[in-house]
Amino acid sequence: MPKTLRLILGDQLNQKHSWFQSKDDQVTYALFETWSESTYAKHHIQKITGFFFAMRAFADWMQSEGHQVVYRTLDETRNLQLESISDNLLQVAKEEQFDVIEYQLPDEWRLDQELQALKENFGGVIKSVDSEHFMSVRDDVEEMFKGKKTYLMETFYRKMRKRHQILMDPSGEPETGTWNYDQENRGSLPKDIAFPTASTYVKDATEIVELLERNHVETMGRMKDNVFTYPVTRNECLEALEDFCENRLQFFGTYQDAMTVKHPLLYHANLSFAMNLKMISPREVIDAAIAAYRKQSKDITFNQLEGFVRQIIGWREYMRGVYWAQMPGFGQKNDLDHQLPLPGWYWTGKTKMNCLSHAVNQSLDLAYAHHIQRLMITGNFALILGAHPDDVDAWYLGVYIDAIEWVEITNTRGMSQRADGGLIATKPYCSSANYVNKMSDYCKSCHYNYKEKVGEKACPFNSLYWDFLDRHREKFQKNFRMAFMYRTWDKKDGDEKELILKRAAWVKEHREEL
Structure with a gap:
């Protein structure tokens, strides 16, 4: 050789x-x-x-x-x-x-x-x-959706299930007769539910911190007492996978969209850093989860397992395929022509909005937030505010330990900010405070009132949500998934609409003070 x-x-x-x-x-x-x-x-x-x-x-x-x-x-x-x-x-x-x-x-x-x-x-x-890590190849999505204006993750997900014979029966049908249990993956947390403590892998990071300071590398976020806790070896990653399967998988699917101030991880795996550095593979992660389901089927229902498998071979592999199908142009997309700077408190966590204060500070403290905190709190606010996708990209790419561009930019500029013109998502991921209150306990101790749309104490999410729909009506009013919300907006009288839009204008102008 x-x-x-x-x-x-x-x-x-x-x-x-x-x-x-x-x-x-x-x-x-x-x-x-x-x-x-x-x-x-x-x-x-x-x-x-x-x-x-x-x-x-x-x-x-x-x-x-x-x-x-x-x-x-x-x-x-x-x-x-x-x-x-x-x-x-x-x-x-x-x-x-x-x-x-x-x-x-x-x-x-x-x-x-x-x-x-x-x-x-x-x-x-x-x-x-090849890196021999992924279960799909770079051009799978491009080939699958050639000539299409939109890419449907569900189509990709089903083909991946069939290709790799994951949760399939011998006849070629999904194991339970149902492909997707998303409707059973949106539960809000009961009041008395407990959260298991996840394994940590404590290391003194002082040497690396001093190395970065010596070389004048500018960073964001915090690391208390220079203590680092993520797994960084294959054995540690395998231990973390086992910990998830034994202690949190049984509630993952049902509560994967829930949020609380009580616990940062809830029932999530927090294995994305381990996977994105390829210390463990998607196939062994899936196999471990399936094995846990087979072994403990009384404790782990199928919707928990399918929701987790879909995150790995559905969304993760799909987003990589979108990336290679769309780059480099994807990095310049701004279909909604959003131009506002992202508020400075995304880098400090100093805001009176409890949901954003919690999600941002957790991100700054742990370099971690789960997917709904990213999509429906920090991402949702940036979207309805009208923040420039470049600013949003820079924040997400920087703040999360698992953020590598192939997975960050497709989720952020595509799914979250809808800057791709609807290529990835059939509707924008936007909501008022009602969704935040339904899926979390954030609103209970907030400076703002989640029920109010106007006035000094009105939650900024509410006026911004209606303002977002109003200013982008031409793009979204024919979207069947948004028709109900436009009918609701149209039923409001002119004076109420004017007050809501005035409140939204004030919120945008005073975004740094929220």
């Missing part, structure tokens, strides 16, 4: 990849902590910390398995004045006289372009291979 240098990106920490199944003295693996990856967005301090912890642990594992490894810390790459991944890779390749550079296909368009450009500066052979 020719002398080969293989690149491992920070989100390609897959011990099960075929690369690692045998050792070869002619092969060296390279991982780099770089300025470009630390600063292309203003990342949460816990996000960069998590990546560096996981990358270092992966390099240690490779060395323990007998593989040859080059690992450069941020101090080293900065001192060498090599700011990008390709800069470092080419420098190692030329200094050590490698004949071949190999890399796994990246999941971000910008890195895909950067690595494709390697051939312009490297005289040897360059090869790319």
Whole structure:
């Protein structure tokens, strides 16, 4: 075998990849902590910390398995004045006289372009291979919906179930006769329900924090006492998966949309960081959940399991397919022509709106919020306010530990902000305070009154919701899923409408004071 240098990106920490199944003295693996990856967005301090912890642990594992490894810390790459991944890779390749550079296909368009450009500066052979992580391929969605104006996740989800024979019976039909249990996945929390404590993996992050400070990497968010708690090794991730299946899967589906000030995780898995860095695979996550269902069927009902499986092979794989079908143009979409800056309190959590204060502060403290907090609290408010999708993208990409562009931008600019013109979602994900009150306990202790639409104490969600519908009537009034709300708006008399729209105008103008 020719002398080969293989690149491992920070989100390609897959011990099960075929690369690692045998050792070869002619092969060296390279991982780099770089300025470009630390600063292309203003990342949460816990996000960069998590990546560096996981990358270092992966390099240690490779060395323990007998593989040859080059690992450069941020101090080293900065001192060498090599700011990008390709800069470092080419420098190692030329200094050590490698004949071949190999890399796994990246999941971000910008890195895909950067690595494709390697051939312009490297005289040897360059090869790319699959990351061997996903259950679909890059162009599945593009091929499936070629020529279509909208992409339906449900169509993709059913094909994935059939392709991989997941929860299917021998006749080719879904195991229970029903494909989707979404209607049974929207329960609000009972008053007396308990929340199990999830496993944590405590590490002192002081060394990495000081490394970032030394290199002037600007971050957002908080990490109390420099204590980091996410799993960063494959064994830790497998333990976290087992913990979810044993202690939270039994209530996941029913309460996956619920929100409370009492507990940040509720019954969610919080495995997206582990999966997005490829420390564990979607197939083994699904298999573990199905095995738990088979073993404990009296405790885990089918709607819990199906709701979880749909999140993995439905939404997660689907969003990746949308990304590769639509990039790079997707990153510039702004179908609703929203232009307002996102309020500054998204970076501080200092707002009198209890739902947003809780969701934003939780995000800043933990680099985590579950999907409904993201979609129907922080995302919903940004949408009905009319915030520019660029601002919303920047915040979501930065604040969450699991935010990698392929999954962040499709969920944010597409599903949440409807900037894609309705490609992903059949209706905008917007609501008034009534939904927030129904699905959470946020409104009970809020400065604002969730029942009021106008006046100083009126919840800003209410006037902004009707204002959003009114100003975008041309786009949405023929949408069958929104017809009822337009009929409701039209039944209001002119004076009431005027007061609501005036309140909305005040809210938008004074958004920093809310």
